[in-house]
Amino acid sequence: MLDGDGSDRRSSGDATASAEHLKPLAKVTLPQEIVASIVNLIMARVWKPGDRIPPEKELTSRFGVGRSSLREAIQSLVILGVIDARPGDGSYIRSGTSELLSGAFEWGLLLGEQNLDDLVAMRVLIEVECADRAAAARDAGLARALIGLVDEMRALTDQPQAFMRLDNRFHELIAAGAGNTLYLSLSRTIQRLVGVWYTQTYELERTKSATLDEHLAIAKAIEQGSPPRARKYMREHIQRAAVRLHRVLARKT
Missing domain, CATH: 1.10.10.10 (Winged helix-like DNA-binding domain superfamily/Winged helix DNA-binding domain)
Structure with a gap:
């Protein structure tokens, strides 16, 4: 509340409580x-x-x-x-x-990494459900395509940009396999946005190796028609990818 001279009369306790909920501003490179x-x-x-x-x-x-x-x-x-x-x-x-x-500016995605965790949470909500539905559909053609993409990625580990494009395609196919056009649209947008950050992790050989193993596990779960395993492996993949990215970003600050 402002008193007559325009100063803020809010109690120091209120200010302290508000400060506790403030997050540090992200550094802009x-x-x-x-x-x-x-x-x-x-x-x-x-x-x-x-x-x-x-x-x-x-x-x-x-x-x-x-x-x-x-x-x-x-x-x-x-x-x-x-x-x-x-x-x-x-x-x-x-x-x-x-x-x-x-949309990117609304989310603050172009201005720093402060919303990375929010984006990861959104990925979990959307892509885990997509993996579940894709596995439930028991589409043998989809499973073959996913496994084929993993093989292509394995042959392109020395080309980060090409590797990332195939990674995006892998997730896009799963979203399409979920049979929901909204999921597909959201997944495409998210893949583009996270790509700005995740491409930085593909310079590391161990990151690409882990990514391949995680993608193959997801593809196999879909091939086996197991929604529980597909959900589990997709969730783990997204969370582990986020951890890898945080490590890379920490080294750059």
Whole structure:
């Protein structure tokens, strides 16, 4: 409550209680600031779908940043599906990005890792249920496709970006196998958003090995038509992936 001179008369006890519920603000890195600046240009229609973004030299000068930070920011936007990088031709703004960007900013996903745990919780809610339904459907074709993807991933452990695309495809197939279009739409959006962070963990060989084992366990549970095992292995995979990511991020701070 404000008294006559505009000062806050709330008791110190109330202030202390409120402070106990405040979370520390996440640190925003330079690449994240660049991402936010680029997204602002897109949302303001300064850069429109189909536009070729300026060359690296011009962008580093405009933003006053180094090449490595700029490249990390651009790669994050490529993973999000906002920018289309064409080797030998440059990078272009992709169409249909406005809805994704608006949602990402609502969740605070482009501005730091403070909501990572919330996103992991959302993944558990959606993807565990998808795994359950996919296993209950007993679709032999789906199971073969999932196991095939794991084999493809195993052959691409030296290519983090290709590995991640197959990882996303694995989860997308399970969401499609759940037979619910809303689950599929949500899963696609979540996979794009988490990819900005999770791609950082794929540089580690042990991470890729663990990911392959976890994916294979999920695929086998679906092949066996066991919803309980599919739920268990999907939940464990998401939670373990989050732990691995937190470790990588901790080393970078």
